[in-house]
Amino acid sequence: MHHDAMGVVRSGLKNRIDTIAMQQGHISLSQICEQIDLIRHDARAYGMMPVERLASMLESALSQGGLGPVLLSYLDLMRDAVECEDNSPEASTAYLAALSLRIGH
Numbered sequence: 001m002h003h004d005a006m007g008v009v010r011s012g013l014k015n016r017i018d019t020i021a022m023q024q025g026h027i028s029l030s031q032i033c034e035q036i037d038l039i040r041h042d043a044r045a046y047g048m049m050p051v052e053r054l055a056s057m058l059e060s061a062l063s064q065g066g067l068g069p070v071l072l073s074y075l076d077l078m079r080d081a082v083e084c085e086d087n088s089p090e091a092s093t094a095y096l097a098a099l100s101l102r103i104g105h
Contacts, residue, residue: 013078016038020071040056049092054081061074
């Protein structure tokens, strides 16, 4: 994909993530899940494996325990992963390890 087009995709994903973070406390769990699902879908479509995996894990966490304080940790790492150009399995593993350290699992 052309570099400029990928920049548009990355910008759109970051905007969605930032919107969720800003609306925390004012948006329903179902709306957050819907937005995270859209982010996951777009990340998969554009080969952004780290973002897709983090979004998928966030969906699972939300379904098990509601919002809680972990939401912002996931969103911060998702934002970082969007900006990263490395979409390898190793990059996914690194982001998941960072998440594990942040949330203490």
